[in-house]
Amino acid sequence: MYDFDYYKPASVAEAARLLAAGDSKLLAGGMSLIPSLKMRLNRYSALVDLGAVLDIKGIRRDGNFLVIGAMTPHAVVAASAEVRKILPAIASLAEGIGDPLVRNRGTMGGSMANADPAADYPSAILGLGATVVTHLRQIAGDDFFKGVFETALQAGEIIKEVHFPIPQKAAYTKYRQPASRFALVGVFVSKSADGVRVAVTGAAPSVFRFTAAEAALAKRFDPAALDGITIKPDDLNSDIHASAEYRAHCVVEITRRAVLAAQ
Ligand SMILES: Cc1cc2nc3c(=O)[nH]c(=O)nc-3n(C[C@H](O)[C@H](O)[C@H](O)COP(=O)(O)OP(=O)(O)OC[C@H]3O[C@@H](n4cnc5c(N)ncnc54)[C@H](O)[C@@H]3O)c2cc1C
Numbered sequence: 001m002y003d004f005d006y007y008k009p010a011s012v013a014e015a016a017r018l019l020a021a022g023d024s025k026l027l028a029g030g031m032s033l034i035p036s037l038k039m040r041l042n043r044y045s046a047l048v049d050l051g052a053v054l055d056i057k058g059i060r061r062d063g064n065f066l067v068i069g070a071m072t073p074h075a076v077v078a079a080s081a082e083v084r085k086i087l088p089a090i091a092s093l094a095e096g097i098g099d100p101l102v103r104n105r106g107t108m109g110g111s112m113a114n115a116d117p118a119a120d121y122p123s124a125i126l127g128l129g130a131t132v133v134t135h136l137r138q139i140a141g142d143d144f145f146k147g148v149f150e151t152a153l154q155a156g157e158i159i160k161e162v163h164f165p166i167p168q169k170a171a172y173t174k175y176r177q178p179a180s181r182f183a184l185v186g187v188f189v190s191k192s193a194d195g196v197r198v199a200v201t202g203a204a205p206s207v208f209r210f211t212a213a214e215a216a217l218a219k220r221f222d223p224a225a226l227d228g229i230t231i232k233p234d235d236l237n238s239d240i241h242a243s244a245e246y247r248a249h250c251v252v253e254i255t256r257r258a259v260l261a262a263q
Contacts (some may be wrong), residue, residue: 070109
């Protein structure tokens with residue numbers, strides 16, 4: 001690990017000011033950032049720890065939205081009575097992330113900013129049509145994830161919270177890579193007055209919407225509506241864990257299971 005300065009501001013404004021100076025980087029749970037520093041894959045002049053910025057940590061309901069602060073750890077989301085009551089699919093998604101250490105340290109904002117192609121939260125953001133609120137602007141969830149470890153965030157932009165619309169029905173189903181527990185394929189399905197959304201993570205370089213399934217499920221929200229629906233493997237990931245053809249098969253089958261779970 002290279003040397004760096006360390007700051008622990010108490011507000012988003014102070015964090016933004018510290019980030020603007022030099023080659024600084026935000027630190028949340030450290031679950032992805034710290035290993036990359038330890039392996040000397042990255043080098044920063046300073047880390048700006050968001051751990052004391054308390055107003056971006058927590059969960060609340062705001063009208064028909066569930067609002068989760070960026071610094072809320074996965075374990076807090078998983079255990080929240082409010083989340084379990086109004087959007088249980090998010091609680092179960094958070095409960096399935098990594099292991100207890102990762103869930104206690106890792107945060108929603110860190111996971112989103114990191115934009116790992118196999119991370120779970122991105123599927124909920126696309127699968128519900130959520131809105132990402134930063135200290136500068138609001139970003140539609142559909143426009144947030146841009147590619148492998150790439151988002152719409154500008155340098156120094158800080159995620160404050162995410163507004164998830166509360167759907168009529170929703171579920172997240174993940175087929176895990178057994179060693180890492182990341183999604184080989186994960187599917188978030190929701191049904192609301194605006195229609196059906198199906199978002200897939202783990203299968204491609206970035207989370208994406210499975211529009212053929214959305215169209216079929218909009219007519220009939222039932223696993224049988226997916227009979228005959230396929231997805232081309234051309235743009236899907238192929239690696240030591242699974243071929244693109246196998247992932248294509250899983251995308252349809254995991255979608256079927258997610259729809260069943262959402263009934
Ligand atoms: C062993 C292991 C297993 C895991 N399994 C899973 C899994 O099954 N599913 C899954 O989804 N994830 C998994 N993860 C990832 C985990 O969910 C972490 O949440 C994720 O690594 C990053 O969150 P963090 O809070 O630790 O962020 P950090 O590592 O602190 O930061 C990550 C990046 O986000 C930036 N950042 C942090 N907060 C903000 C903010 N508020 N605004 C803007 N940028 C910000 C940082 O600058 C950095 O670039 C796993 C991680 C490990 C180590």
